[in-house]
Amino acid sequence: MQGDEYLPFLRRILTSKRLEHSLQVRGVMADLAEIYGLDREQALVAGLLHDAAKDLGEAEWAKLVAEAGITITHEAERDYGHSLHGPVGAYLVAKELAVSNPLILDAITSHTYYGDVGSFDAPLSWCLRFSDLLEPTRDWSRVSWLRRNVPRLRDAAYGGRLSEAAAIQTGSLIGWFTELGMAIHPNMHRAWAEKSAVLGVDESFVQ
Template sequence: MTNEEITEILQKRLKPTRFKHTLGVAETAVKLAEKYGADKDKAYLAGLLHDCAKNIDFETSKAYCKEHSVPMKEICMKERSLIHAPLGAYMAKEEFGVSDPEILTAIYYHTTGHEDMALLTKILYMADAVEPNRDQDGIEEIRELAFSDINEALIRSIDATLLHIINKGVTIDCDTIKARNFLIEERNAKTKPNC
């Protein structure tokens, strides 16, 4: 399936604001891929499909996942904001014909991140966070940082996400904590003097 065909399907399936966000993520992912030397075509496709399951209501998503044995962490079946990412990875493969494990992994983890993320996963996570239609407090600084130090931008973005989740009073996916800790430990290892 071509990107144009996928775009047509998504334009019909997604709400207009979600579709606009999707295009923003795909375009931002390409810019980040250019900056960091990743595959631009993979970045665009991952961005295009990252929210392909976002507008499916929670109960329908859970039923679909059970019926099709979609690989899913338990927390995703409990938290409305998390289920669309693994379901989207499944749909990208089954409905849109994506077979590249790097793209599928990036889609699967674009909401939570995970420990020791591959570059494409980092790019998609950041593109989702900083695409031009995002306007939450502090986003400009993170957006700028995304194009100079993606790991530091990830830490700042994850910190902001964690604060948001804590304020909402919902469960935090342990992969998000592991992603943050890994990035901080990696940063600290680089800044420690050699003895």
């Protein structure tokens, strides 16, 4: 399967649970590539590599942040587990695996909503964000926003309704993060505003 050449690298730097998650995200990306007419190789590689940096220790990732010149422009971007592992992962796979396709790198950078990348709104980037929540080993039973809305997200994403899926995803994440008192990235707010306007819905759509 596409991306298998990267497995020895991923086995070295990911926990077995994260590797399983990455493989499952690649599987969902294979389904969504068909539905959205994505380049299959790009989709599978982005899915497999999206969390490449997530299990690095702080000393390692801080070094990569400095080396890559990754900037923090919003409070939400300080959080490594929720945000910064996106751009660090893109830098890492470019450096270590010679991945150079800008669509793949932008999708990895912005799967956490981080930054200001040209392809933030590309179908590949959205499909990666959907797959990250939809992969079947994820257990959302303790997160009410996602327990409620992930089945709807699956229905919209697999139904080819990208704007609807993006609105469900961003609206649910904003609701969840607000409840937790977490900073919310402006990209998430902007995406929710744009997609909910396309659909003509308000917050009650995800409540």
